[in-house]
Amino acid sequence: MKRKNIVGLIALLLIGALAFAGCVPSIYSKGVDYGDFPDRKIPIYDDAVVFSFDGSKTECEIEYGTGGTIEDITEFYQKELDDEDYTILWESDSYKDEYYVEGYIEDIYFEIEAEEAPAKLERYFSTTVKITVEPYIEEEEEKAVPEEDEKAEATPEEKEDAEETIKVPSDFNPSRLDEKRIADFNWDNIPQEIKTKFDEGMDYYEEENYKLAAEIFLECAEAGHPTAMGMIGDCYYFGEGKQEDVEKAVYWYTRGAWLGDESSQYSLAYAYIYGESVEQDTELGIFIMECAANQGYLYAQDYLGWSYESGIYTERDIKQAAYWYAMAAEQEDIEAIMWMVEYCMFGTEETDPDYEQAIKYLEMGMEQANSTAYYYMAQCYYNGYYYEVDFEKAVEYLQPALEDEYDWAQAMMGWMYYEGEGVEQSYEQAAYYYELAAEQGNPMGMNNYGDLFETGLGVEQDYDLAFLWYSRAANYGGDVAQYNMGHFYYEGWSVERDYERAVYWFKLSADQGYDESQFSLGRCYENGEGVEQDLSLAKYWYQLAADQGHADATAALEGMEDVEAATEPEKEEPDQEWNMV
Numbered sequence: 001m002k003r004k005n006i007v008g009l010i011a012l013l014l015i016g017a018l019a020f021a022g023c024v025p026s027i028y029s030k031g032v033d034y035g036d037f038p039d040r041k042i043p044i045y046d047d048a049v050v051f052s053f054d055g056s057k058t059e060c061e062i063e064y065g066t067g068g069t070i071e072d073i074t075e076f077y078q079k080e081l082d083d084e085d086y087t088i089l090w091e092s093d094s095y096k097d098e099y100y101v102e103g104y105i106e107d108i109y110f111e112i113e114a115e116e117a118p119a120k121l122e123r124y125f126s127t128t129v130k131i132t133v134e135p136y137i138e139e140e141e142e143k144a145v146p147e148e149d150e151k152a153e154a155t156p157e158e159k160e161d162a163e164e165t166i167k168v169p170s171d172f173n174p175s176r177l178d179e180k181r182i183a184d185f186n187w188d189n190i191p192q193e194i195k196t197k198f199d200e201g202m203d204y205y206e207e208e209n210y211k212l213a214a215e216i217f218l219e220c221a222e223a224g225h226p227t228a229m230g231m232i233g234d235c236y237y238f239g240e241g242k243q244e245d246v247e248k249a250v251y252w253y254t255r256g257a258w259l260g261d262e263s264s265q266y267s268l269a270y271a272y273i274y275g276e277s278v279e280q281d282t283e284l285g286i287f288i289m290e291c292a293a294n295q296g297y298l299y300a301q302d303y304l305g306w307s308y309e310s311g312i313y314t315e316r317d318i319k320q321a322a323y324w325y326a327m328a329a330e331q332e333d334i335e336a337i338m339w340m341v342e343y344c345m346f347g348t349e350e351t352d353p354d355y356e357q358a359i360k361y362l363e364m365g366m367e368q369a370n371s372t373a374y375y376y377m378a379q380c381y382y383n384g385y386y387y388e389v390d391f392e393k394a395v396e397y398l399q400p401a402l403e404d405e406y407d408w409a410q411a412m413m414g415w416m417y418y419e420g421e422g423v424e425q426s427y428e429q430a431a432y433y434y435e436l437a438a439e440q441g442n443p444m445g446m447n448n449y450g451d452l453f454e455t456g457l458g459v460e461q462d463y464d465l466a467f468l469w470y471s472r473a474a475n476y477g478g479d480v481a482q483y484n485m486g487h488f489y490y491e492g493w494s495v496e497r498d499y500e501r502a503v504y505w506f507k508l509s510a511d512q513g514y515d516e517s518q519f520s521l522g523r524c525y526e527n528g529e530g531v532e533q534d535l536s537l538a539k540y541w542y543q544l545a546a547d548q549g550h551a552d553a554t555a556a557l558e559g560m561e562d563v564e565a566a567t568e569p570e571k572e573e574p575d576q577e578w579n580m581v
Contacts, residue, residue, distance in 0.1 A: 042110050042131055043080040045073060049125070059134045065117060065125030073114040073127055074099045090239045109136035109211055134209060168254045174272075174284055177291045182260040185226055194223045205231065205240075214241030221252060229256030230264035237267070250277040257288070265292035266300045273313055282313050293324060301328040302336060309339075318348050329361060337365050338372055345376065345385065355386035371406035374398065378412065382421075391422030410437035411445040418448070418457075427458030438469060446473035447481040454484075454493075463494040474505070482509035483517040490520065490529075499530030510541060518545035519553040526560070535560065 044050075045066050052063040068076070081088060081101065088103040099114040111132040117125040187195075201216030214235040220228035233252035236245045250271045256264025265288055271278050273285030286307065292300035301324045307313045308321035322343050328336035343351075344358035359380065365373025378397040381390045395416060401409035414433035417426050431452050437445025450469030453462045467488050473481035486505030489498045503524050509517035522541035525534045539560060545553035 041105050041108055042133060043077070045076050045129065048129070061130065061132050063128065063130045065128045067126050069126055070097060070099055070114055070116065073129060077101055077112060090243055104136040107136050109134050132208065134211070137211065137215065168251065169258050172254060172258050174288060177257060177265060177288050180258055180260040180291070181295055182226060182262055185260050190223065190225055194220050194225055198225050198228050201228070201231070210235065210241030226256050226259035226261035227263065229253070229259070230261050230267060233264065233267060247277045262292045262295040262297040262300070266297050269300070286314055293327065296331070298328055298331050298333055302333060305336060305339070318350070329364065332364065332368070334365065334368050334370055337361050338370065341365060341373065341376055355380070359386050369400065371401040371404040371409065374401040375406060375409045375412065378409070391416065395422040405436070407437045407440040407442035407445060411442050411448065414445065414448060427452065431458035443473045443476035443478045443481065447478055447484065450484065467494040479509040479512040479514035479517065483514055483520070486517065486520060499524065503530035515545040515548040515550040515553070519550050519556070522553065522556060526556070
């Protein structure tokens with residue numbers, strides 16, 4: 001949940017570079033001159049294919065792909081950079097899907113980032129690597145510590161000055177952070193030169209030139225710029241341009257938060273919630289998070305919505321979650337918008353659906369061309385939520401989501417072709433859309449695609465394929481798919497007949513309220529199929545199905561009553577003497 005701007009490789013741009021060249025570029029091997037790349041001081045993996053180069057000898061970015069794995073790249077750079085000429089500032093652990101190292105050699109600062117090739121490049125490479133090079137600006141070195149026998153006793157004034165540089169404000173009180181708002185900060189106290197430098201630092205940060213950005217942020221923070229305090233805190237927290245140091249990060253977050261910087265308050269809240277460099281205090285952390293959220297800080301609003309929704313760091317409270325998500329939605333946060341759509345459309349145990357509000361959020365989502373928003377709007381027209389039922393309108397709203405290959409829209413379109421609602425009925429078209437959704441793992445698409453194979457509508461009948469798709473859908477917990485699994489085991493279609501397994505699947509589905517499974521489970525108990533015969537349980541499950549209007553269950557109940565009446569023993573007349581007494 002910690003905020004961080006992450007700018008990865010943009011796959012479309014990389015594909016564009018390859019297309020512009022007309023083919024995969026020539027091989028660049030270590031030791032071969034490549035344009036302005038800085039004197040080959042930064043090693044490049046053997047058999048690499050360079051597909052992007054931009055810059056000059058003093059500042060550039062090069063990207064290449066290779067067939068080597070992340071482990072291969074990690075091992076290569078750890079070996080190549082293990083030389084006294086290279087100074088490593090920070091190096092990530094060797095992860096399965098990424099590797100990062102930064103350092104400098106002579107006057108060159110470099111960053112090397114390796115990750116698994118994105119989907120659109122994986123046919124060419126296993127791994128892509130980006131190398132960023134810029135001038136190295138050496139930090140001001142700390143004064144050399146004298147030998148033990150040469151140490152001079154610091155004066156009280158010097159000690160006080162040294163201590164002040166690491167202390168938080170003397171009047172800092174976390175419980176009063178709700179009084180600290182950036183809107184109240186007196187910006188006239190910050191020289192224009194510092195404000196200008198901070199903006200320059202932000203430009204460097206956005207360009208991922210973290211080294212220069214961190215130096216500027218530190219200077220501005222020491223000059224009293226609140227937002228710079230939060231930014232240098234981030235640099236220390238994430239190891240961006242500075243060696244990772246959570247303690248220093250929290251120090252700067254604390255100073256920034258006390259001046260009212262909302263991003264610093266958010267980060268300080270995070271530190272208290274998770275006990276990072278401070279004693280863990282979840283209640284205080286949530287309080288500080290609310291301070292940031294009340295200033296309109298989006299990440300804090302999202303975090304509080306999630307916290308109240310999940311009940312992990314607060315008592316679960318869906319109404320409170322909705323309050324904070326609604327605040328975030330007003331800032332056009334798409335995830336919060338879609339959460340509010342579902343909250344308003346479906347309601348909760350405590351709240352009824354509010355279709356008017358749902359439409360408001362759906363329109364916000366569609367303004368951002370969100371596929372899920374278009375899908376839900378189609379549902380509104382299909383089911384008559386707020387609007388009159390209009391199948392053609394539903395089809396119209398599905399189109400943008402279908403163009404984005406949204407799996408739920410594909411499944412719904414398949415259903416509409418199956419039923420002939422809003423479109424001319426076509427089992428073949430239903431199969432087409434169900435298959436698209438099923439291949440993406442959509443449970444409705446998988447189950448309904450299986451149904452077509454069972455019935456032979458739109459496809460050639462194939463019980464094996466039907467069972468395959470039912471089984472995949474059932475693993476997602478769908479009640480209809482679970483019933484279908486039970487039905488196949490009960491009938492012995494594609495699998496050996498197994499009443500016990502049939503009962504297992506019927507029970508899973510029946511517990512979710514599916515009437516067909518409730519009826520089938522009642523039949524198993526009545527006949528003793530897969531379970532010990534139990535007429536009372538049979539009647540129980542039949543009754544649940546009958547209450548939902550299941551005609552066969554109603555008939556089964558009536559049949560059981562007739563049987564019981566015919567087999568019930570006649571009552572013996574009481575003994576006359578007994579009656580007299």
